[in-house]
Amino acid sequence: SAVISQKPSRDICQRGTSLTIQCQVDSQVTMMFWYRQQPGQSLTLIATANQGSEATYESGFVIDKFPISRPNLTFSTLTVSNMSPEDSSIYLCSVRQGESRYNEQFFGPGTRLTVL
Amino acid sequence: AQSVTQPDIHITVSEGASLELRCNYSYGATPYLFWYVQSPGQGLQLLLKYFSGDTLVQGIKGFEAEFKRSQSSFNLRKPSVHWSDAAEYFCAVGNTGTASKLTFGTGTRLQVTL
Numbered sequence: 001s002a003v004i005s006q007k008p009s010r011d012i013c014q015r016g017t018s019l020t021i022q023c024q025v026d027s028q029v030t031m032m033f034w035y036r037q038q039p040g041q042s043l044t045l046i047a048t049a050n051q052g053s054e055a056t057y058e059s060g061f062v063i064d065k066f067p068i069s070r071p072n073l074t075f076s077t078l079t080v081s082n083m084s085p086e087d088s089s090i091y092l093c094s095v096r097q098g099e100s101r102y103n104e105q106f107f108g109p110g111t112r113l114t115v116l
Numbered sequence: 117a118q119s120v121t122q123p124d125i126h127i128t129v130s131e132g133a134s135l136e137l138r139c140n141y142s143y144g145a146t147p148y149l150f151w152y153v154q155s156p157g158q159g160l161q162l163l164l165k166y167f168s169g170d171t172l173v174q175g176i177k178g179f180e181a182e183f184k185r186s187q188s189s190f191n192l193r194k195p196s197v198h199w200s201d202a203a204e205y206f207c208a209v210g211n212t213g214t215a216s217k218l219t220f221g222t223g224t225r226l227q228v229t230l
Contacts, residue, residue: 042206042223092160
């Protein structure tokens with residue numbers, strides 16, 4: 001299994017500012033993902049964080065708004081840029097060891113973001 | 117495109133009663149199906165998964181789910197609910213590509229009364 005920690009666990013931010021969320025895993029993992037869970041809604045995949053290269057974004061998400069870094073196999077960051085109240089969500093880091101779809105996907109505890 | 121529907125937003129059951137949470141999926145090929153549970157302040161935990169083979173899948177915490185291709189369903193069941201089962205439950209479908217991205221349903225919030 002993989003143990004995932006996220007910082008911060010929650011934050012309240014002002015409109016127009018940016019917040020960087022950190023994801024740390026206790027073991028090396030191949031796949032890292034970032035999800036958004038808006039209030040009362042399901043989890044939506046934002047992007048796949050690729051080590052040493054640009055992240056792969058899903059439709060509706062762009063790098064300028066959600067820049068992602070992944071410097072190594074255990075760490076990634078997601079920045080929410082120029083925030084608006086619509087960005088208020090829980091942001092979750094998720095990992096999978098190995099590329100095989102049969103491997104379990106683990107989720108972090110999430111970062112609860114409120115934008116005023 | 118794949119999709120998941122969880123028709124029940126909120127369900128309340130008495131402790132000791134049986135439970136069934138509904139999940140319907142849309143996917144063009146044989147799906148990979150998952151059930152996750154999210155307790156307050158916790159990350160998602162995998163309850164069980166279906167890839168192939170026996171359509172009745174056993175999971176952790178006494179949960180099971182049955183894959184019914186004819187109904188495009190993957191309902192989650194538990195014969196006797198415990199108060200600690202109160203949580204949010206998510207059904208998800210994974211595509212068959214290398215990245216195997218998960219698409220989640222909107223979730224069902226389970227409340228357990230004593």
